[in-house]
Amino acid sequence: MAEEKALHQDIRPLEIAILNLMADKQTTELQLARWLGHTPLQIRLTFIATDSYMANVQAGYQSKSTPSEHISKYYNAWSTVKHRKFDGLLVTGVNLLDADVTSEGIWGEIQEIFNWSKTNVLSSMYICWAGFAAMRYFHDIKCHNGKTKTLGVFEHGIEADSADLLFGLPDRFPIPVGRWQRLHRDKVEGYEALELVSCTDEGDTFIVAENKAFKKGCKTYPRRIYMFNHPEYDTFTMKKEYLRDRDAYPELPIPPNYFPDDDIEKAPVNTWRYTAAIYANWIKSLYEATPYDIDDIPEACE
Numbered sequence: 001m002a003e004e005k006a007l008h009q010d011i012r013p014l015e016i017a018i019l020n021l022m023a024d025k026q027t028t029e030l031q032l033a034r035w036l037g038h039t040p041l042q043i044r045l046t047f048i049a050t051d052s053y054m055a056n057v058q059a060g061y062q063s064k065s066t067p068s069e070h071i072s073k074y075y076n077a078w079s080t081v082k083h084r085k086f087d088g089l090l091v092t093g094v095n096l097l098d099a100d101v102t103s104e105g106i107w108g109e110i111q112e113i114f115n116w117s118k119t120n121v122l123s124s125m126y127i128c129w130a131g132f133a134a135m136r137y138f139h140d141i142k143c144h145n146g147k148t149k150t151l152g153v154f155e156h157g158i159e160a161d162s163a164d165l166l167f168g169l170p171d172r173f174p175i176p177v178g179r180w181q182r183l184h185r186d187k188v189e190g191y192e193a194l195e196l197v198s199c200t201d202e203g204d205t206f207i208v209a210e211n212k213a214f215k216k217g218c219k220t221y222p223r224r225i226y227m228f229n230h231p232e233y234d235t236f237t238m239k240k241e242y243l244r245d246r247d248a249y250p251e252l253p254i255p256p257n258y259f260p261d262d263d264i265e266k267a268p269v270n271t272w273r274y275t276a277a278i279y280a281n282w283i284k285s286l287y288e289a290t291p292y293d294i295d296d297i298p299e300a301c302e
Contacts, residue, residue: 010292013042014087014283017121019078019113020047021094021106021130024065028092029074031232035279036090041287046086049075050109078109082116085294087286089121093128093230097180099145101133111137122290122297124224125282131226132181135208138224139191143181151178151242152255153272156206156229159185159196163211163222166198167281174257174272175206176233178241183228207278221289225282231275235268 016036022028029047036043049057054077057068091113096104110130114137117124126134135141153174158166185203188196197207210224230237238255242264246252260266291297 011042012292012294013044014286014290015046015085015294016043016088016090016283017046017048017081017084017086019089019091019130020049020075021092023063023095025075026066026070027234027237031234031237032090032092032279035232035276036283038277038280039283041283043283046081046084047075048078048081050106050113051077051079052106052109078113082120084120085297086121087123087290087294087297088282089117089124091124091126091130091134093130093179096129097145099143099181101129101136101143101181107133114138120297123222123282123286125222125227126225127227128179128230129181131208131228132183134224135183135226138210139194141183141187141191143183143187145180146182148252149178149180149245149249150182150204151238151245151252153177153238153257154200154204155257156198156200158198161197161209162195162220163209163285165207165209165222165225165278165281165285168277169275173275175275176230176238176258176272177204177228178230178233178238179228181228219285219288221285222282227278231272231278233272235270239264239268 018032020028033045049071054075057071062068098104101107110133114134132143135143153176155172156175157172183205185196185199185205188194188205188208193210195209195211196205197209199205206227206229208226209222211220212223213220238258242252242255254262254264258268260269
């Protein structure tokens, strides 16, 4: 932080919007809120859903995973908040299978929200499927599907980290992975605007960052973060995911490096909990980069 700003700090709560596309919204809310709030900084979370989803809820749709009463009470339709500015936008994953993200039914609404973020959000974090969708929208980079879902806890390394997203993490660390899509590092390298932050030894990408300075001479911050894995997962999240997917895909392998001795009757050991500091590091970067007057945020945009 610049000395002048450090000597006189105007502080306000950071405004974070979460577009939660997950079916089990309550579990995702708790996991994200726990780590986003893991700093002394004040944050204000606004949960949003697509207009079509909220319209379905209002028309009587009953989710198997999240009570409609919860959605109606805590969620806002995107069109009701799009006039606002936010310091951060976080878009979650969703269990969609097609490698062509543009073929999904929500693609039209997602494009509209991505476009809105250019002028109304300082920094955006796209998780799992949302990361692949954002890479396609902003850079026309396509992912592909493997033969089976990638599900397990895998070791990753740090490639570069200009915005300190992985500050405090060791050079190598385990991360839960649960997705159908894949993006090899070869697809990212060569793009001047993109920084490959972390991947596996095999080149399966974990984090890509698009870094900018809010104003000339200011600290670099992550304008967009494309994060394809799940450091926020609780200990038993992957077990629930595995058992759910196994019913539909009996050939799905037992998640490697998760169950002791690959025995699903044994309680998994959480070896990755500390890696969720990524979320706190993001919040800290927002605090350092964002203007006190939230209406000034468009100055940071393209």
